[in-house]
Amino acid sequence: MSLRLCVDGDRWRQHLLHTVSARPGIVPVAKGNGYGFGIGSLARRCEWLTTQSEQTGTGIDVLALGTYLELAQAADRFSGDLQVLTPWRPLGAALDVSETLSNRVIHTVSRTEDVRDLTERKPDARFVLEQLTSMRRHGMTRRELVEAARVLDDRRLAGLVGVSMHLPLNTASHVGEVERLLNDVVSTGLPTRTVFVSHLTIGELTRLRSSFPDFVIRPRVGTDLWLGDRTALSVTATVLDVHPLERGEAFGYRGRSMPKSGHLLIVSGGTAHGIGLEAPSGDQSLRSRAATIARSGMDVVGLVRSPFAIDGKQRLFAEPPHMQASMLFLPSGARVPGVGEDIEVRVRFTATTFDRVDIS
Incomplete structure (x- = not known):
């Protein structure tokens, strides 16, 4: 875990x-x-x-x-x-x-x-x-x-x-x-x-x-x-809990309402690990600025893309990361991973603290 x-x-x-x-x-x-x-x-x-x-x-x-x-x-x-x-x-x-x-x-x-x-x-x-x-x-x-x-x-x-x-x-x-x-x-x-x-x-x-x-x-x-060889490196987080939720049900520290039916996933990895903490970007391109504006708009309605990916698709934070775990929203129709399953995480290595480093 x-x-x-x-x-x-x-x-x-x-x-x-x-x-x-x-x-x-x-x-x-x-x-x-x-x-x-x-x-x-x-x-x-x-x-x-x-x-x-x-x-x-x-x-x-x-x-x-x-x-x-x-x-x-x-x-x-x-x-x-x-x-x-x-x-x-x-x-x-x-x-x-x-x-x-x-x-x-x-x-x-x-x-x-x-x-x-x-x-x-x-x-x-x-x-x-x-x-x-x-x-x-x-x-x-x-x-x-x-x-x-x-x-x-x-x-x-x-x-x-x-x-x-x-x-x-x-x-x-x-x-x-x-x-x-x-x-x-x-x-x-x-x-x-x-x-x-x-x-x-x-x-x-x-x-x-x-x-x-x-x-x-x-x-x-x-x-x-x-x-330098990112293909030699992979980061995973463990699914700790899975909860089915209907639209309008409350969840989380702040009692937010689920925007639509789906599942709430609790996964290992939070602010203590560096998850959800973002350093300022040096990219000043028009594309980068547009992406920043898009993310800001998502944040206003409570939707922020997380670094956690399931079946190759990055999923949304359900609310801001906790200290050692994060809550993700998984919409209806998506495959629901089981408790104990490891999912992919896309991180900035220089800003992330891992619980374990396993070198084969």
Whole structure:
């Protein structure tokens, strides 16, 4: 009786090996909910990928995490270095990294003042300097990188591991922007030619490596690695109860009336799992806007499409999801699944917490 992620283990493992082979120097990303698998599970999988280096041609020596609080979930399951993507700041969990773990942590530094502060607190700290990309979330401009290079030179610090770039999504090509940023690295005089970069295609990586043969370009990959073969992944929910209802009968927390006769299905999976919680969409197309308007109109009359599907057709929520279960409306004439049957669920993996993850 659970919301379950089922993984075709053979197919998934082959996809992981292929992805690692195609991207030499790959740095897997495991953050947040671990793309639905959990950070600990992905850390163990990275350790396994390291044992497959003869087959893939590349070992996994660095795992990227989102925050300092996530270090504990990966440290005992992966033996390599741990890169924290959230920039270091002189506060909170960034100051609580244990001495036994600190030599494995690669910090991300995105402000010149933090270069000074981090290295004053810990002269042997290892770190990457994040460059400001067109995403404009965190990072240093070329002028700030020059100042950071001066600090490193004056203090004779040797902890610089490389530079970091976090590129935006949905652009035609990143090559032009990355070329400009790499030229900035050269002009600043930074003592590194290693670059950690997110969201590059294999074709872009090949082109950049050809244009900048003296650089070591290390792609950080999350979604394409763990979720790149969706045919290996399926999500199911258990039918917990089935109730026939006539039109006008009341149901649910709010005593709504059934709009027509049919069945009320109670299935596992609710807001505690992320069901019914929707992140803002970045799609600004006319079609997307029209779909948003259509959904709003359905919501006004109490009809909202759910992610639960029966016989290939997505069914409507009867009311907003509960914490650990959801109520679905199944109209008369549709096949009624039995209690205990598993039905399909279409979810956003990065926003869903599963009761079970079963890898065959």
